[in-house]
Amino acid sequence: MKHGIYYSYWEHEWSAKFGPYVEKVAKLGFDIIEVAAHHINTYSDAELRDIRQAARDNNIILTAGIGPTKEKNLSSPDADVRKAGKAFFEQTLTNVAKLDIRSIGGALHSYWPVDYSKPVDKVGDRARGVEGIHGIADFANNLGINLCIEVLNRFENHVLNTAAEGVAFVTDVGKPNVKVMLDTFHMNIEEDSFGDAIRTAGPLLGHFHTGENNRRVPGKGNLPWHEIGAALREINYTGAVVMEPFVKTGGTIGSDIRVWRDLTNGANEAQMDEDARNSLAFSRFVLGG
Ligand SMILES: O=C(CO)[C@@H](O)[C@H](O)[C@H](O)CO
Ligand SMILES: [Mn+2]
Numbered sequence: 450m451k452h453g454i455y456y457s458y459w460e461h462e463w464s465a466k467f468g469p470y471v472e473k474v475a476k477l478g479f480d481i482i483e484v485a486a487h488h489i490n491t492y493s494d495a496e497l498r499d500i501r502q503a504a505r506d507n508n509i510i511l512t513a514g515i516g517p518t519k520e521k522n523l524s525s526p527d528a529d530v531r532k533a534g535k536a537f538f539e540q541t542l543t544n545v546a547k548l549d550i551r552s553i554g555g556a557l558h559s560y561w562p563v564d565y566s567k568p569v570d571k572v573g574d575r576a577r578g579v580e581g582i583h584g585i586a587d588f589a590n591n592l593g594i595n596l597c598i599e600v601l602n603r604f605e606n607h608v609l610n611t612a613a614e615g616v617a618f619v620t621d622v623g624k625p626n627v628k629v630m631l632d633t634f635h636m637n638i639e640e641d642s643f644g645d646a647i648r649t650a651g652p653l654l655g656h657f658h659t660g661e662n663n664r665r666v667p668g669k670g671n672l673p674w675h676e677i678g679a680a681l682r683e684i685n686y687t688g689a690v691v692m693e694p695f696v697k698t699g700g701t702i703g704s705d706i707r708v709w710r711d712l713t714n715g716a717n718e719a720q721m722d723e724d725a726r727n728s729l730a731f732s733r734f735v736l737g738g
Pocket of ligand 1: 485514515516554555556561599601605632658693
């Protein structure tokens, strides 16, 4: 098991440059830095080469996360939007591969966060999502990349809310590099049992996000970390565990995640770093790795 952190912990925008975080998280003791792929197509090849080199020098693995926009939605009823989504993913995956990234996770099968001001078509979106992911899976596989389909809570997406729905979706896609991704924050809202949800995903679990009930770093809230760790051990999970804390207000990240209060009690960067370091020690102990 490898442990990481999403760089958005420290940032307000998905467009923030992620290069400087490679060395920072290495110093904090992490194995992985997860970066937002939303704007990777604006990076030059030279920039990507430098970041890849920094990761190699610091013994850090990069993983990617993404919440596709409505205009790049692989499950849209509009064929032109689906086409734009496919082209966007092909370009994004090509650039992601330049960083030696082997895993991209998020609502790849849909868009995020969902606009609920209009009625949603869960059945149609799911069917088009299966087809859309099926249509980019081989392209990703040829680059050595796993597509990890994130199960989200009802307020952020309607297509997949439980591990069982995630497993059924991934089984329907039927490609070896398409996996289920779970996130403890979302599980806490939707699942009857953390342990059962993890066991339901079993060998299909490809990526795992951690965060407390209020998205503080693991160890500062009330989630049943021992139960979560026992279930991960039971299924012999050896993949990435990436903490995804969101504790600061502001910017697109603050508003997409609905952070309307400072959950750090005014912590400065050094104190936030210390929280991350402590949570990493807690996570390694309780979850393994
Ligand atoms: O859990 C979440 C959002 O609640 C994230 O994983 C998100 O989908 C994506 O990473 C955005 O970059
Ligand atoms: Mn997540």
